[in-house]
Amino acid sequence: GEDVEQSLFLSVREGDSSVINCTYTDSSSTYLYWYKQEPGAGLQLLTYIFSNMDMKQDQRLTVLLNKKDKHLSLRIADTQTGDSAIYFCAVRNTGGFKTIFGAGTRLFVKA
Amino acid sequence: DTAVSQTPKYLVTQMGNDKSIKCEQNLGHDTMYWYKQDSKKFLKIMFSYNNKELIINETVPNRFSPKSPDKAHLNLHINSLELGDSAVYFCASSPGTSGGSTDTQYFGPGTRLTVL
Numbered sequence: 001g002e003d004v005e006q007s008l009f010l011s012v013r014e015g016d017s018s019v020i021n022c023t024y025t026d027s028s029s030t031y032l033y034w035y036k037q038e039p040g041a042g043l044q045l046l047t048y049i050f051s052n053m054d055m056k057q058d059q060r061l062t063v064l065l066n067k068k069d070k071h072l073s074l075r076i077a078d079t080q081t082g083d084s085a086i087y088f089c090a091v092r093n094t095g096g097f098k099t100i101f102g103a104g105t106r107l108f109v110k111a
Numbered sequence: 112d113t114a115v116s117q118t119p120k121y122l123v124t125q126m127g128n129d130k131s132i133k134c135e136q137n138l139g140h141d142t143m144y145w146y147k148q149d150s151k152k153f154l155k156i157m158f159s160y161n162n163k164e165l166i167i168n169e170t171v172p173n174r175f176s177p178k179s180p181d182k183a184h185l186n187l188h189i190n191s192l193e194l195g196d197s198a199v200y201f202c203a204s205s206p207g208t209s210g211g212s213t214d215t216q217y218f219g220p221g222t223r224l225t226v227l
Contacts, residue, residue, distance in 0.1 A: 031213050031214070033213075033215070035218075037152075040221075041220060041221070042115075042201055042203075042218030042219050042220050042221050043154075043201070043203075043216075043218045044218065045215050045216070045217075048213055048215065050213075086152055088154065092214065097142070097159060097161065097166050097167055098156060098159070098167055099156075099214070099216060101154045101156075103151075103152070103153050104152050104153075104154070106152075
């Protein structure tokens, strides 16, 4: 079945850029998402990208998709302490009922 | 104007008891889910209902039984609770996959279950 992998930890200084990486195995993945989970809260959608796109930018967030390598990344520019959270990569096929989540990357932002 | 709500937020109970967690969404979505998040934050899908019909049923002990009285509600009943059931349980909903939508999932705040 589909597998989604992420590194578990990332530590950056405030003001630097953060890049969170994700790889997936199913080349027919159509929708690729990034969710954010703050302490004690549920997951919240940050952004998503369709498989026919290479890049999507939304304010401080840039998503890059390399379909050939099945690699997805989330770049957060000017990282703030409020960005400290767990970031989950998730993928789904067209018409698929199941969204597969990665294990989450814990982002620590040092002041 | 809560989108996906769960009750209770915290649940502490003894081993062997039976308990229920309730979930309601007011987004008009067709699909609802239950996830289990363990202490390492791994998120595992347990069940999914689409228009009150079970569509995903992962390898979950049959002590766990979901019930969807209507498409706005998906409750989770757990019999004979065990220590390993301690986790945070998240309910989520999504519009459904018909029409090729992105089917973004909206999560509830979670129910932290502690089994003593």
